[in-house]
Amino acid sequence: MQKPKIATASLAGCFGCHMSLLDIDDRILKLIDLVDFDKSPVDDIKEFTGRCLVGLIEGGCCNEENVRVLQEFRKHCDILISVGDCAIDGGLPALRNGIPLKECLTEAYITGPTVYNPSGKIPSDSEIPLLLDRIYPCHEVVKIDYYLPGCPPPADTLWQALTALLSGKPIDLPYELIKYD
Amino acid sequence: MNEKTVTFIVDGKEIKARPEQTIMKACDEAGVYIPRLCAFKDLSPFGSCRVCTVKVNGRPQAACTQPVGEGIVVESQTAEIQQIRRNIIDMLFVEGNHFCMFCEKSGNCELQAMAYRLGILAPKFPYMFPVRGVDASHPDIFIDWNRCILCARCIRTSCEIDGKNAYGFIGRGPHKRVATNSSAGLKGTDADVSDKAPANCPVGSLMYKRIGYAVPIGCRLYDKNPIGSDIEMKKTT
Numbered sequence: 001m002q003k004p005k006i007a008t009a010s011l012a013g014c015f016g017c018h019m020s021l022l023d024i025d026d027r028i029l030k031l032i033d034l035v036d037f038d039k040s041p042v043d044d045i046k047e048f049t050g051r052c053l054v055g056l057i058e059g060g061c062c063n064e065e066n067v068r069v070l071q072e073f074r075k076h077c078d079i080l081i082s083v084g085d086c087a088i089d090g091g092l093p094a095l096r097n098g099i100p101l102k103e104c105l106t107e108a109y110i111t112g113p114t115v116y117n118p119s120g121k122i123p124s125d126s127e128i129p130l131l132l133d134r135i136y137p138c139h140e141v142v143k144i145d146y147y148l149p150g151c152p153p154p155a156d157t158l159w160q161a162l163t164a165l166l167s168g169k170p171i172d173l174p175y176e177l178i179k180y181d
Numbered sequence: 182m183n184e185k186t187v188t189f190i191v192d193g194k195e196i197k198a199r200p201e202q203t204i205m206k207a208c209d210e211a212g213v214y215i216p217r218l219c220a221f222k223d224l225s226p227f228g229s230c231r232v233c234t235v236k237v238n239g240r241p242q243a244a245c246t247q248p249v250g251e252g253i254v255v256e257s258q259t260a261e262i263q264q265i266r267r268n269i270i271d272m273l274f275v276e277g278n279h280f281c282m283f284c285e286k287s288g289n290c291e292l293q294a295m296a297y298r299l300g301i302l303a304p305k306f307p308y309m310f311p312v313r314g315v316d317a318s319h320p321d322i323f324i325d326w327n328r329c330i331l332c333a334r335c336i337r338t339s340c341e342i343d344g345k346n347a348y349g350f351i352g353r354g355p356h357k358r359v360a361t362n363s364s365a366g367l368k369g370t371d372a373d374v375s376d377k378a379p380a381n382c383p384v385g386s387l388m389y390k391r392i393g394y395a396v397p398i399g400c401r402l403y404d405k406n407p408i409g410s411d412i413e414m415k416k417t418t
C-alpha cells in the first residue's frame with residue numbers, strides 16, 4: 001500500500017516551526033517509514049505531485065503569494081493544520097497590523113534611520129509578491145482543520161499530532177504540550 | 182463566635198462553608214478550583230471578568246461575588262460552563278494584542294494559563310488587532326495596553342493595598358481602558374516600584390521594568406502545573 005503523503009510550507013514565518021519538526025530527532029526515521037513528503041522545503045519539491053493526507057502550514061499570509069500557496073494547500077490536502085503562532089494569529093509579522101501599509105514601507109525603504117537607498121523608491125518589481133494590507137491568520141483565508149500553537153510548537157506536540165492523525169486517532173494533547181511561546 | 186455553617190453542593194460534592202463566604206472562597210477552602218481572572222485573594226470581589234461563572238440552582242452567577250446559601254446546587258465543571266469560560270477567554274485574546282512569543286509575562290500569565298487549562302488551541306473569533314499604546318514614561322513601571330484585559334486588579338490593588346489611587350477606568354464599552362491618574366502619564370502619578378499593583382496584574386500589562394525573562398522556560402509558574410492546581414492540591418492534604 002502506498003504511504004500517505006505530507007506537504008509543508010512556510011508562509012510569513014521564520015522556518016522555526018520547520019526546525020521544530022526536525023527537532024523530533026531520530027523519530028524522523030520513523031516518520032519517513034510512515035509517510036512520504038510531497039511539496040515541502042524539507043525535500044525541496046516545488047509543486048504538488050498528488051493528493052496529500054496532511055498539510056502543515058507555518059506562518060500567516062502577508063502577501064499575495066502566501067494566499068495562493070495556502071489555497072493550493074487547501075486544494076491538495078485532506079487535513080490542513082495551522083502550525084505555530086504566526087499561522088494561528090499572525091505572530092510577530094502581525095505587529096504591523098496597526099500600522100498603515102504605506103507608512104510601513106516608507107519607513108522600511110526610505111525614512112528608516114539605517115536605510116541606504118539612493119533611488120528613494122519603494123521596490124515595486126513585478127517579481128516581488130504584493131504585500132497585503134495586513135497579516136491574515138490562515139483560518140481567515142481558508143478552512144483550517146487543526147491548530148498546533150507555539151513559537152514554535154514543541155517537537156513532541158508535532159510528533160504526537162502527526163502520529164495520532166496517521167493512526168486515525170483524535171489529537172489529544174496533554175497540558176505540557178499546549179504552549180503559546 | 183458564630184459557629185453556624187451552611188452546606189451546599191458543587192458538581193455533586195457536598196461542601197461546608199461559613200454563611201458570610203462567597204461560593205468561590207468556600208470552594209477554594211474545600212480544594213475545588215473555580216477558574217477566575219479578576220478575582221484575587223487579597224482583593225475584595227469585583228465580578229467583572231465572568232470567568233468564574235457557575236450555575237446556582239440553574240442560574241448563571243459569578244462565583245466570586247455570589248454568597249453561599251444552605252442547600253444551593255452549584256454546577257461548575259460541566260461542559261456547558263466550561264464552554265462559556267472558553268468563549269470568554271477567546272474573546273479576551275482576540276480583542277487585545279497578545280503576543281505570547283515575546284511577552285515578559287509568558288509562562289506566568291494567568292490569561293495564557295487559563296487558556297492552557299481550558300485546552301484552547303486557537304481562539305474561534307476573528308482577531309481585532311486593535312491599535313493601542315504603551316506608557317513607558319515611569320522609570321520603574323510600564324503599562325502595555327495591548328495586553329490589558331480590564332480586570333481592574335491594578336486599580337483595586339492601588340486603592341486597597343498600596344493606599345494610592347494611581348489608576349482608574351475611563352471610557353465605556355469597547356472604548357474602556359485603564360488610565361493613569363495624571364495627564365503626564367505614569368510618571369506623573371505616585372505609582373512606585375514598591376507598589377503591589379504591578380505584581381497583581383494577571384497579564385503583562387502593568388509590569389516592573391528590567392525583570393523580564395528572569396525565569397527560564399520550563400521553570401515558570403504555569404509551565405508544568407495548570408493554574409489552580411495549588412488550590413486543588415488541598416484536596417489531598
